[in-house]
Amino acid sequence: MNLFDILGPVMVGPSSSHTAGAVRIGLMGRKLLGQQPTNAEILLHGSFADTGTGHGTDRALVAGLLGLEPDDSRIPDSFSLAKERGMAFTISPVSLRDAHPNTAVLRLQGENCPGVELQASSVGGGRIQVDRLDGISVKFSGESNTLIIHNQDKRGLVSEVSSVLSFCGINIATLQLFRDKRGGTAVMMIEIDHSLPAEALRLLEKLDGVMKVTYLQVKE
Numbered sequence: 188m189n190l191f192d193i194l195g196p197v198m199v200g201p202s203s204s205h206t207a208g209a210v211r212i213g214l215m216g217r218k219l220l221g222q223q224p225t226n227a228e229i230l231l232h233g234s235f236a237d238t239g240t241g242h243g244t245d246r247a248l249v250a251g252l253l254g255l256e257p258d259d260s261r262i263p264d265s266f267s268l269a270k271e272r273g274m275a276f277t278i279s280p281v282s283l284r285d286a287h288p289n290t291a292v293l294r295l296q297g298e299n300c301p302g303v304e305l306q307a308s309s310v311g312g313g314r315i316q317v318d319r320l321d322g323i324s325v326k327f328s329g330e331s332n333t334l335i336i337h338n339q340d341k342r343g344l345v346s347e348v349s350s351v352l353s354f355c356g357i358n359i360a361t362l363q364l365f366r367d368k369r370g371g372t373a374v375m376m377i378e379i380d381h382s383l384p385a386e387a388l389r390l391l392e393k394l395d396g397v398m399k400v401t402y403l404q405v406k407e
Contacts, residue, residue, distance in 0.1 A: 205235065205242035208289065208309025210262065213251020215317060215329055216293040218403055220303045224274055224295040227252055230281035233288035235309075245278050248291055252276070257313060286318070301399070320374060325365045327376045329403050334377040336391065337399040340366045344396045348375060351394070355387040372398075 217223060229248055231239050239245050243263065250265035253272060261268060269276060283290060287308035296302045306319035317327050320335070327333060338344055345364065352359060358380040366373035383402050391400045 205244045206247045207257040207313035208315050209244045209247035210251040210257045211315045212291050212307045213248040216295050216305055217252050219401055220295045220297050222297045224252055225298055226296040227276040228294040229278045230292040232281050232283045232286050232290040235289050235291055236280035323365050323367050323374050331378040332405055333403045335401040336375040338373050339396040340370050340373040341396045347394050351390045355384055357381055
């Protein structure tokens with residue numbers, strides 16, 4: 188257990204789960220999209236839907252999509268800030284089966300890029316977990332440097348990805364595989380011990396069967 192576990196996050200808002208966690212869910216969506224969304228459909232489940240307005244969950248999610256951090260004093264004004272920056276959004280409730288009470292679904296569109304859909308939950312202390320990504324069940328927190336590779340479910344591709352990372356001197360900390368069906372679409376979640384060099388990103392994107400590579404850098 189570290190100090191963050193005991194004290195919780197530095198944040199603006201009344202609740203680490205409903206506010207700080209919500210900001211981080213929005214930030215995660217922005218990072219996965221690779222830019223500020225031009226349009227965002229935000230769906231709130233469970234406690235997020237029931238008490239989200241009072242706890243500022245709605246404004247926190249929008250703030251994260253705009254790139255604000257949990258301690259940013261502008262979080263309460265995120266709706267007007269979104270209008271200034273040209274980000275349209277809608278917020279509505281949704282009922283999800285077997286989902287954490289503090290869950291949001293974000294359907295994001297950007298400028299000249301593929302859209303992203305993620306389902307993520309705020310699990311306490313400002314921490315989050317992504318549960319679904321583009322229709323595929325996943326499980327990652329984004330607390331470590333993470334490679335997210337959308338790919339075809341084909342034989343040998345995991346070995347090729349591992350070889351590229353080894354060639355570039357990158358050590359794999361954890362590797363998880365998720366797929367919608369055999370031979371269908373898959374996602375690799377790879378936590379790495381180092382920063383990812385641009386060369387490695389280019390090599391991964393060129394692999395046959397790789398459709399999209401997203402890199403979330405948390406630590407240098």
